[in-house]
Amino acid sequence: MGTAIKDNSKIRPNANELLHSKLGVLELKTPLTVASGTFDLENLEFFDPACLGAFVCKTITRLPKKGNPPPRLYETEAGLLNSIGLQNPGLDAFIAEKLPVYQEQLRMPLIVSVSGSSIAEFAEMIETLETCAGISGYEINISCPNVENEGIAFGVSSEIVYKLVHRLSALTQRELCIKLSPNVSDIAEIAQAAEAGKASSIALINSIYGMAIDYRTGRSRIKKGIAGYTGIGIKPVALALTHKTAQAVNIPILAMGGIYTWQDALEFIWAGASAIAIGTANFINPLAAPELIMGLGKFLLEQQLSISEIKGKAVI
């Protein structure tokens, strides 16, 4: 850096400038969002929403989904097992009842998470949502471990991911973020397929297959047996997959998986994430989001570094 620039840098940027980030077509006031299915308006009672850069809602499907039988939850030594099974009221009820409330109450970009059982159904849902105002983007959930997609295992085939994303990207100018599964042999290949299909960003990771059994009785702690594992115990896995994916694609990454604190967030940003989300941490610490942004802002200010300056700069 030349001395001229050094002189300019005396006008120290403030935390707001340092926290600014971009996810595809979206400008984010902070790099922090929330993981689908772990956060809703109720959480916004606990803190000032200004710490969030975007809001991702629970995944919706074309038709209402009852979800899986209980018990659906079990806390392990280092995380959470869940088997919600994408319970949701369906697209029509979402548009009629939930969306208006979001439009009224949210003061930040809304990303709608959608899941479908076929490429045609996904496309139909996006077409419908395109007619609605107040939506900034879509998170395409092809990675829920708790439902069997009728016919196609979307998330594990790069060919199908390419076809799906290619179809959807033609339908929208809004943010198109593809949420990947960690339960694959090669996540980079799937991410590249999404990029080739013109996704504007990648989200990862969704839950990992996990299980717990009552050692006394042999009864599965979760009714359906295999469930989705999330929380601090999956952080090393999520970080490895974030790094791998960041090496493989040029589109931005929204990373999640075991992020509880600002230190965790920094690890993912160093590894290549443009934005990060907290999921299970919302259950563990109701103030996880504002505390994360406070800590992250303070660190960036002290170091005089911006998100874009450290993004993907991990030293290996």
Place this chain on the structure above:
Amino acid sequence: MGTAIKDNSKIRPNANELLHSKLGVLELKTPLTVASGTFDLENLEFFDPACLGAFVCKTITRLPKKGNPPPRLYETEAGLLNSIGLQNPGLDAFIAEKLPVYQEQLRMPLIVSVSGSSIAEFAEMIETLETCAGISGYEINISCPNVENEGIAFGVSSEIVYKLVHRLSALTQRELCIKLSPNVSDIAEIAQAAEAGKASSIALINSIYGMAIDYRTGRSRIKKGIAGYTGIGIKPVALALTHKTAQAVNIPILAMGGIYTWQDALEFIWAGASAIAIGTANFINPLAAPELIMGLGKFLLEQQLSISEIKGKAVI
């Protein structure tokens, strides 16, 4: 159960009988073994080896392997990252120096863990080891996350796994246990390929890809970047994969991944494991093995249940 049998059962079996298990062609005095690379004769200073049913040594390769540059270790919130890179003295030194010591000191079946860079190399190693006495079986490691196998990613292709196992099973009557990687889309398919190739058992899981970064500096905690993640944080994943594999194959399973206590061991046995191994737990509690067998024996005795009676009987 008829009353005649009920009467007989008054002669209560003792813990030794209840703990007995079988892994393929091997009779095990207890279902407990140790995970390759985490245990050696040094550990046997800490407790009476009678608690172990078999001994699995560190993976050996045809030629000596230097291993990966340091730092190779980092402890995360809920487990351990390692990047040893299969450092070992090679087959010849193993046979000349290590094997005689094992033969002299071990009072239990020895399972030799081997890794190769081609089917031919694997076969050559087994042929050589077949000429040595004092070996009860092989653990075929096609799943180490810390080395790039020259040319073939053995563990992720069911076709190659079938070819490899088919070739090796023709070479030996000893136990042939195939150690699978969790870093695949469908572990059941790989396990079935191993079974079709006439493996006599399956071992799972090896380490999961994981990573950690110093949040202050962005420096990877492990020199090579992505490492192998083990310990309590991977238990739910290992349990899910054990259950999935047990549903898919008939050959016995040697399960591991985050087993620290007898309660953990029981979860895996309910899920379908015939034997279990402790790895990272050896570092965390030097007495993990004897404490596990004490607890397990006590439980089986109280419940008057044997390993074979609960194996795979999880209620889902």
Place this chain on the structure above:
Amino acid sequence: MNNPQYRQRAIQLREELSDDYFLLWIWDEALGAAGKAGQFYDVRALASLKDSQNAGKIPKLFKPISIYDNQGGRIGFMIKKVGEGTAALSELRAGDLLELIGPAGNGFPIFQGKRILLVSGGIGYPPMWYLQKELINHNQIYWMHGGARQGDVFPCDEIWTEDGSIGRHGRVCGGMRENIQKYDIDLIYSCGPMPMLASAAQISQELGIEHYVSLESYMACGIGVCHGCAVPIGTKDDWDYLRVCKEGPVFNAEEVRWELL
């Protein structure tokens, strides 16, 4: 205060009850004005979270605990130590901080001029204490409580223990029909373990008596966002998974699809 709020409050008083049961009292006027019988808080020992931040240990989920008593701001929780979360709570002493999210859930519907049977089992006791205070002036109440042994039972009109160590010998539902007849009951409230509630529900259904149950469920968020606590509610042909923490924990016993639980 429509949605649950997050607070940290000092323990004012801690009382020992029998065995593993203890009482924690906090003081908060606003919460006192808000909480209804049958509602609960998601609570956690703040110490356990602080521990985890200092020593790198892993923090755990909040646990749902009913409002046991509410004296205009003097709020009591009656807790049984059964596992990790309640063990952390059991370490708290006066002056320590409690984390609270709530009040959560719907609470019991309140009536007047009824002949009421309260049926509680084990740790189903606390919400009933608050409820009977709410009902006592305008209804007739008979309260049956059962538990495994002497340490699990508390003051009420009729006590049952499974081991016969005190009160009547057996399960509390065993005495329900008798009391329903004797006191001409026309409204039942119950809270306790699932199998007990299912038996109680069968009895009320057979006799055609209105019956509200407070259900237990494993929770993650406790505020309605994760759908983890859902139970099947509705008619046999038309039911949905409703959230114990939001639409519940109190449901009409008739609408609970017990056969699916």
Place this chain on the structure above:
Amino acid sequence: MNNPQYRQRAIQLREELSDDYFLLWIWDEALGAAGKAGQFYDVRALASLKDSQNAGKIPKLFKPISIYDNQGGRIGFMIKKVGEGTAALSELRAGDLLELIGPAGNGFPIFQGKRILLVSGGIGYPPMWYLQKELINHNQIYWMHGGARQGDVFPCDEIWTEDGSIGRHGRVCGGMRENIQKYDIDLIYSCGPMPMLASAAQISQELGIEHYVSLESYMACGIGVCHGCAVPIGTKDDWDYLRVCKEGPVFNAEEVRWELL
């Protein structure tokens, strides 16, 4: 006692030193007979394991700590609190239990009739204390110790601090050449952070003086089974990864492949 053993021993005495440094003393005659200067124990606060078993928290790895002193069974550890593991150790008081695996490692080679320079930095001090007691009768010794600030330095012949708060201002290696000349040094022992050891090794190599370094490394097993603590040792053309916990922690400075660390 050829291989490390596992033991639990009560803390006999705890002493506070400056800042984050403290001493823990245990008593074990057999261990007293066994431990050599430069060897270490893998230690852990037993309380931290008990906590984890009771409260479902996750136990952590043992940490390598040098033998600081050994008076025929009165064994001392001098510890600096830097992270989780040492923080758990810092909570221990007399009467609490310490878990120990050891003695581990090779220890320093011992000579007679030498003019010796000891160079230590920060937490490299403890093994030097034991070492100089071993050497003192038959050698001439000059001991330099450096640290970041006043709280990081301890009794020796020459003190350096990076902030100049006490002793000479700068890094301890800065004074090495001067002392080597002044005292006609023909043998060096050093222990401290890697960059310091690398500098010291460069100086001794240039001057052709025999030099033994005690290296640090992150450990899992601490007994030679996991190969996690390996460092590159040998000649430029023929080196291998040797284990700090088994073949080390003491290596000939010339044989450490510093350029690969």
